[in-house]
Amino acid sequence: MPDEPEPSSPPPARPTRRIDARSLRGLAHPLRMNILELLSLDGPATATGLAERLGENTGTVSWHLRHLAEHGFIEEETGRGTKRERWWRRTGVPNELNTADFRDDPSTRGALSVYLHELVGQYFSRVTDYLNEDWDDGWRASGTISDWHDLRLTPDQLRALNAELMAVIARHTPAPTDGANTATDDPEALPVVVQLQSFPRKRRDTR
Structure with missing residues (x-):
């Protein structure tokens, strides 16, 4: 009787970074959250490219990029770009936020509120973009909005x-x-x- 195959073990859990109070305050800004979303969804970009997409000043976007990098959300893509035009990408470790960590901390209550409201706004915008875009029947039938x-x-x-x-x-x-x-x-x-x-x-x- 042939040996039964060994059951495959599940892949190891991907490491995550738990957002603390300092990094939450560093992220909880509408423009910084929009920048991080674009880098997450569309990959590396420069301050100039992000500024064009967001309708913002390049200098302002550059400042917020450095701020995100300082708090560990993004990093410079080395070996690409020039001293005047740097490329930025999201770091490879996913972020995890537990709202219970900040429930009793009045110093982070405002930052948590901004973060959550902006996050829900981003989710809503993604859905409305999908509904407003032109998709062929195959993709339109594959997506779902259910509750x-x-x-x-x-x-x-x-x-x-x-x-x-x-x-x-x-x-x-x-x-x-x-x-x-x-x-x-x-x-x-x-x-x-x-x-x-x-x-x-x-x-x-x-x-």
């Missing part, structure tokens, strides 16, 4: 649901150094954004 509102969960059950959803996304995410991934090599493949929002809703008295 489920009939769940009744405890905090532990909600955490478990989120963990399962994250694991599904992780299985479809190529490793950063996996140059042979067929999905990314496919000429029909495009960058895909998955946005997940799951949260409790307070009961409303309908009497």
Whole structure:
């Protein structure tokens, strides 16, 4: 009887950087968050290129780029550009923010509010861009905007649901150094954004 294949072990968890109070205050600015989003979604860019896309002054964008680099969110792409025209990219470690870390810290309450409001605004803008853009039938049928509102969960059950959803996304995410991934090599493949929002809703008295 042939040996049964060993079950494949899940890929190691990707390291993350937990945002602390100092880095949160360094990030919580509308323009800096827009800059970081563009670098995250579209890859490395110069201050000039970012300024053109954002409708901002190049000097202003350069200042905010240096600020983001100081707090470890971006880094200069060495070996590219010149002394006058530097290229910037997002650092490879994903950021993780736990709002409970700042719940009792009045000094970061304002920064947390700015960060969360800007983040939700970015999520909304991505969806409206998708809806307003012209896509062929294949891509239009593949995307989805869905919601489920009939769940009744405890905090532990909600955490478990989120963990399962994250694991599904992780299985479809190529490793950063996996140059042979067929999905990314496919000429029909495009960058895909998955946005997940799951949260409790307070009961409303309908009497």
